[in-house]
Amino acid sequence: MNDSKSPRNRVAAHIRELPKSGIRDFFELVMSMDDIISLGVGEPDFVTPWGIREATIYSLEKGHTSYTSNLGLLSLRQQACEYVRKDFGVSYDAESECIVTVGVSEGLDLILRAILEVGDEVVYHEPCYVSYPACIKMAQAKPLPLVTTEEDGFSLDPAKLKSTLTDRTKVLLLNFPNNPTGANLSRDQKKEIAEIAVAHDLIVITDEIYAELTYGERSPSIAAFPGMKERTVFLHGFSKAFAMTGFRIGYACGPSDLIDAMMKIHQYSMLCASIMGQEAAKEALKNGRRDMESMKSAYLTRRNMIVKRLNNIGLPCVNPEGAFYVYPNISSTGLSSQEFATRLLKEERVAVVPGTAFSQEGEKHVRCAYAVSTSDLETALDRIKGFVERVRSENKTSPGFRKHKKDKVAIAN
Amino acid sequence: MKSDNIEKVLGLLQQNARLTSEQLSERLAISVDEVDAIIVECEKTSVIRGYYTLVNEDNFDRQRVRAVIDVAVEPERDGGFDRIARNIAKFSEVTDVLLVSGNFDISLIVVGDSLQDVANFVSSKLAPLRGVRSTRTHFMLKKYKEAGFTFEDDEDYERLKITP
Ligand SMILES: Cc1ncc(COP(=O)(O)O)c(C=O)c1O
Numbered sequence: 001m002n003d004s005k006s007p008r009n010r011v012a013a014h015i016r017e018l019p020k021s022g023i024r025d026f027f028e029l030v031m032s033m034d035d036i037i038s039l040g041v042g043e044p045d046f047v048t049p050w051g052i053r054e055a056t057i058y059s060l061e062k063g064h065t066s067y068t069s070n071l072g073l074l075s076l077r078q079q080a081c082e083y084v085r086k087d088f089g090v091s092y093d094a095e096s097e098c099i100v101t102v103g104v105s106e107g108l109d110l111i112l113r114a115i116l117e118v119g120d121e122v123v124y125h126e127p128c129y130v131s132y133p134a135c136i137k138m139a140q141a142k143p144l145p146l147v148t149t150e151e152d153g154f155s156l157d158p159a160k161l162k163s164t165l166t167d168r169t170k171v172l173l174l175n176f177p178n179n180p181t182g183a184n185l186s187r188d189q190k191k192e193i194a195e196i197a198v199a200h201d202l203i204v205i206t207d208e209i210y211a212e213l214t215y216g217e218r219s220p221s222i223a224a225f226p227g228m229k230e231r232t233v234f235l236h237g238f239s240k241a242f243a244m245t246g247f248r249i250g251y252a253c254g255p256s257d258l259i260d261a262m263m264k265i266h267q268y269s270m271l272c273a274s275i276m277g278q279e280a281a282k283e284a285l286k287n288g289r290r291d292m293e294s295m296k297s298a299y300l301t302r303r304n305m306i307v308k309r310l311n312n313i314g315l316p317c318v319n320p321e322g323a324f325y326v327y328p329n330i331s332s333t334g335l336s337s338q339e340f341a342t343r344l345l346k347e348e349r350v351a352v353v354p355g356t357a358f359s360q361e362g363e364k365h366v367r368c369a370y371a372v373s374t375s376d377l378e379t380a381l382d383r384i385k386g387f388v389e390r391v392r393s394e395n396k397t398s399p400g401f402r403k404h405k406k407d408k409v410a411i412a413n
Numbered sequence: 414m415k416s417d418n419i420e421k422v423l424g425l426l427q428q429n430a431r432l433t434s435e436q437l438s439e440r441l442a443i444s445v446d447e448v449d450a451i452i453v454e455c456e457k458t459s460v461i462r463g464y465y466t467l468v469n470e471d472n473f474d475r476q477r478v479r480a481v482i483d484v485a486v487e488p489e490r491d492g493g494f495d496r497i498a499r500n501i502a503k504f505s506e507v508t509d510v511l512l513v514s515g516n517f518d519i520s521l522i523v524v525g526d527s528l529q530d531v532a533n534f535v536s537s538k539l540a541p542l543r544g545v546r547s548t549r550t551h552f553m554l555k556k557y558k559e560a561g562f563t564f565e566d567d568e569d570y571e572r573l574k575i576t577p
Contacts (some may be wrong), residue, residue: 006533008577021577023575023577026575027574031574036573036574040574040575040576041572041573041574041575041576042576042577043576047567121527122444129577130577131577157480169502179577297424299424301440301441302440304439304441304442305436308438308439344520351574351575353575357577374440382549
């Protein structure tokens with residue numbers, strides 16, 4: 001047998017080198033346990049509003065079960081462009097500057113593959129959504145993480161951005177409101193970042209999937225700033241704001257040459273997004289605002305509750321300005337993020353996601369999603385409180401504990 | 414006292430009247446004192462009329478008979494339907510009274526221990542009232558939703574416990 005055909009070598013090098021998703025092992029452990037409260041779910045706990053489901057059923061009754069145009073239903077693109085114009089402050093042409101994708105996930109993959117070549121760099125901020133570095137590597141480009149810090153409220157400091165850019169940086173990838181921190185960008189920050197992007201001739205990809213779930217003032221998309229529309233690809237979708245994760249519908253708006261390039265890949269690899277999902281999305285844009293607002297106000301209630309309690313427990317957190325995540329600092333417990341999450345799960349049956357899933361520097365943090373009912377949230381927070389108090393008293397009674405742990409890590413490195 | 418906050422307090426209490434002031438304060442990020450002041454004020458001005466527990470009698474021994482009754486009424490020169498609606502509301506058997514548009518004028522809900530009980534109420538108390546022209550009684554067979562709460566839980570399915 002030829003050596004190059006051995007199973008290990010069948011997989012392409014750039015895929016072989018992709019790390020397993022940081023939460024895979026933890027996921028297996030969680031799924032093996034019953035009766036837990038999970039603050040680990042990055043999707044709405046709400047079922048898709050009935051009006052949207054009902055309209056989808058009606059479209060099935062009428063027999064809308066075919067392929068659609070590669071770009072997606074024109075009527076959906078028109079509605080989406082109108083929505084983006086009104087709510088995000090940028091006008092796009094539905095026929096040439098918008099494409100319907102299978103979630104923001106596909107939109108991101110399409111644009112990265114459409115513009116990146118070997119050796120190109122993509123600057124993105126960490127902590128971030130788990131797919132970003134992997135998708136950049138799958139497009140054979142180089143991910144260049146820029147660490148956002150607690151001190152900056154996990155927002156993107158324009159000065160740090162400037163100093164991260166190199167001659168090979170082609171793309172800036174943004175996600176605000178952010179998964180996993182809930183951080184947002186102010187209007188001024190957007191303005192400064194936009195100026196840097198123009199000066200360095202960057203293409204900006206902005207993943208605004210959590211935009212509707214902004215609790216403070218909501219400023220226009222970065223695509224709306226001077227010089228930005230022609231260099232920005234705006235990614236959005238229905239998963240979060242309309243509780244439609246399973247419908248798998250998103251869309252991208254941007255300059256026609258880039259949308260065209262995305263469309264090329266999409267037509268050969270995906271053909272089109274599911275028509276059922278597209279019909280649902282049309283209804284969401286037509287009549288979904290009231291339901292969306294009421295879900296948003298439920299998230300806000302829960303955010304207030306979890307932030308106050310975590311701070312009281314002594315797990316300080318930056319007040320999230322959007323999305324449904326909070327990213328507390330757990331370093332005062334002396335536990336690593338993985339230890340914290342594993343012990344909390346085993347001892348108190350509460351699941352949170354270790355910060356290391358979202359950043360190489362996530363060791364001090366865990367992500368708690370507050371897309372759960374207030375009563376579950378209340379119970380989970382009581383259990384976290386008990387857990388943290390127990391860990392602290394253990395630390396007191398065995399003073400060597402922390403040092404010992406540190407030594408171990410040092411050896412392992 | 415911001416009217417915005419009043420609305421928020423009322424909104425949460427309408428979903429769960431048992432929330433404590435501390436819980437309301439935590440969830441709305443306003444002080445306990447302000448929450449208390451809002452509740453006192455709303456009770457005083459009758460914005461809050463009462464606190465009510467939603468019971469699913471299907472899951473409980475003592476099932477009672479309920480009927481929705483439409484009533485056609487002769488309006489009066491002074492006060493239209495008010496006098497008769499108020500008098501209907503005084504019966505302890507009646508839990509809800511609404512003035513409605515359409516073929517009938519008043520809709521009410523009556524509770525009794527048996528069908529007979531409710532039938533008696535209609536024939537001996539309601540129908541003879543001065544001004545009542547006709548009634549139509551619908552016995553309630555099953556309740557699916559009340560005050561925004563559904564009476565059946567959704568089925569579980571393979572929902573993931575961790576997603577990115
Ligand atoms: C930042 C971010 N982008 C994209 C996605 C994926 O969204 P979609 O369901 O539209 O593919 C998620 C989902 O968690 C996310 O958090």
